[in-house]
Amino acid sequence: MAIAGGSVASLDQYVVFRLGQESYGIAIEYLQEIIRVPYVVKVPLTPPYMRGLANLRGNILPIYDTRLRLGINATNDDESNRVIVVNAGGKQAGYVVDRVDGVVDIPGEAVEEFQKKGDTGGYVTRAARVGEGKLVLLIEMDQMLKDVGLNDSSVVSLKDTKEYENLGAKEEESKAxxxxxxxxxxxxxxxxxxxxxxxxxxxxxxxxxxxxxxxxxxxxxxxxxxxxxxxxxxxxxxxxxxxxxxxxxxxxxxxxxxxxxxxxxxxxxxxxxxxxxxxxxxxxxxxxxxxxxxxxxxxxxxxxxxxxxxxxxxxxxxxxxxxxxxxxxxxxxxxxxxxxxTLEEERQLVTFFLGEEEFALPIDSVREIIRAGRITAVPRTPDFVKGILNLRGSIVPIIDLRCKFGYPEREIDEQVRILICEGNTSVMGLMVDGVKEVVKISVSSIEATPQVLLKDSIQSFVAGIAKFNGERNVILLDPARVMSWEEGAELMEVVEETDISG
The missing domain is CATH 2.40.50.180 (CheA-289, Domain 4)
Incomplete structure (x- = not known):
């Protein structure tokens, strides 16, 4: 656009978007990208205008509702909503808008400053005349980002964090x-x-x-x-x-x-x-x-x-x-x-269910408890071996305790959990119907295996009976006997010989 004297007007670029019937603009230098509204994790006790935190290709991205931030009534999202991701000094934030119109060139003389700041907290103090009668309200991103703490040097950008790596990116030898x-x-x-x-x-x-x-x-x-x-x-x-x-x-x-x-x-x-x-x-x-x-x-x-x-x-x-x-x-x-x-010796147990029966393992034998993920079946293994699981890059054999103890087979649902147990040389997972709790019990409340179990096939796995208040009796298992670590080592040999790449 030419002006008198033959000089070229100074043009600034803005990303123009809608909030209701009004048009707003953000200086292009703040723009990193524009994305669809992502899944967010809500943070308790934060201001209403903060929707939560999203994961943007491995980076934690705070997501803000631009309507609420500017004192405008909120609306439900639809397919036209977008998030404008801005970047200031390597630190990111996302602002939800109703619709993005595009990038517009605005000459400097078309921008006018308001006499009053209104209800927008100083975030909108200027407007630009674009086209015939159209006004674009310009957002002061410096002030908006400052108010949410993105000028705080203690907030570390994940891009600049040398320790950050994606899941599975480390070499196997460094994982240990x-x-x-x-x-x-x-x-x-x-x-x-x-x-x-x-x-x-x-x-x-x-x-x-x-x-x-x-x-x-x-x-x-x-x-x-x-x-x-x-x-x-x-x-x-x-x-x-x-x-x-x-x-x-x-x-x-x-x-x-x-x-x-x-x-x-x-x-x-x-x-x-x-x-x-x-x-x-x-x-x-x-x-x-x-x-x-x-x-x-x-x-x-x-x-x-x-x-x-x-x-x-x-x-x-x-x-x-x-x-x-x-x-x-x-x-x-x-x-x-x-x-x-409490001077009396206590033991801490993880209790779980198989069918209607309640069992327990000492907590020091359980490394972690996870949901049942994708399990790959392995040929030439016993019936009670459900298969193998990839646990953060490590192959873990999964033992179905229902099958091991002769219970009828059942489908895996949301309640099923896997107890990851660690022995001297190997790690294995025990699949159970559900985990109830972690609880302490005095040693005096644990009785030796009853005589009636000595003829049962399960008796070799039982370390005792934990007696709780009322009529609640829990079968305490011996982790070393439930799945002998020697048997686990033999199973790992079969796993290592099996091609599971497909």
Whole structure:
């Protein structure tokens, strides 16, 4: 476009998009790419305009609702919605818009500054005249990105993180040297969270009733008695500002929280998913906007493109433990009596089901608990060998305990779990119908194998009977006998001789 005097007008390029009937523009230099609205993981206690976190080719991408950010009423997404991914200094953010119109050249003289900033918080202070009577409101991306913390140097860009690698990218020999963290994962609302397994004492079912405590913080549901111990119940939904939902069928994760991890509490969660071993390189920095919502978030763990979870730091999980410490001091006599009782040796067990029967294994024999993924059948193996599983690059034989113990075959469903057990020289998975809980029991409550089982074929696998309160008896298995490690080594030889590339 020529102007008087023969000089060329200064042109700036903007990405123009719609929010309702209005057109907005972002300077082209901020644009990285435009994508469809991805799956997001919602972050609790964040502002309403933050939709959550997405996985963009291995990078954690915060996603914001541009309508809400500018004070415009939200609408439901449809096929025309897009996310404009912007990049500032190597740090990314995504903004959901109704529709993208394209890239437009706008001369400098067509841009006018507003006299008033209006209701958009200073994010829109200028407008450009484009065509006949059309106005494009120009967004000040510097200010918008600054307000969500993308100018914070402590937010590390994953592109610049030397430790980051995609799943399976490491060479096999370096995998053995990777530092790993063992996590207990659980569900609260629609999202998945995790605690370091070292901070978890046990997992039990949520009872139907508990004692309500007056004048307690809103996140404290009440108190329950757990094996001669009084335990405060902490609602994770309330702690994260989520709707109540149904608590029936929930779980209690008993963990030590607060500074120094000295206070034992029962964290009430919707469900417990599994126990995982995760390479530390997969634990990624927490975006600034998430840190603002609470410092209990330690890292974000990206397991797959559509599965991310938040790892929590137990020492920072409860900001106010005044009520808990006062209760602990007030109940010093009870705690002292309980401590005296716990001098008796205890064992920690993982309990699971086969049909209607409940079994258990010592927790130190179980490396992790996973969902049943794709299992490849292997020829020339016993009937109880379900096949092999690729577990983060390692081949693990899977033993079907139903078949091993003579139970009828059943289909694999969402409840089925695999216990990854580790011996001296080999690793194997035990497939069970479902995992119930992680629980402690005193050694005195474990009886030797009853005489009636000595003639049964299962007796060689039984280490004893764990007696819990009421009529609950759990069959304690001997992990070394369930699948002898020598038998496991022989199985691995067959696996190694079998071509499973197809």
């Amino acid at each position: 040297e990777e530092n790993e963290q063992q996590l207990l994962t659980f569900q609260v609302g629609k999202e998945e969270y995790a605690l370091d397994i070292a901070d978890v004492q046990e997992i039990v079912h949520l009872p139907e009733n508990w004692n309500v405590v007056p004048d307690a913080p809103p996140y404290v549901l009440g108190l329950v008695s757990l094996r001669d111990r009084v335990l405060p119940l902490i609602s994770m939904r309330r702690l994260f500002g989520l709707p109540e939902g149904e608590v029936a069928g929930g779980r209690i994760v008993v963990a030590y929280v607060g500074e120094g991890k000295r206070v034992a509490v029962g964290l009430v969660v919707d469900s417990v998913a599994e126990v995982l071993r995760v390479a530390e390189r997969l634990l990624e920095p927490v975006p600034a906007v998430v840190r603002r919502s609470g410092d209990e978030f330690a890292a974000i763990c990206r397991l797959t493109d559509e599965r991310m979870l938040f790892t929590l730091e137990a020492s920072r999980l409860l900001r106010d433990v005044t009520f808990l410490t006062e209760w602990e001091q007030g109940g010093a006599d009870e705690v002292s009596a309980y401590s005296h009782k």
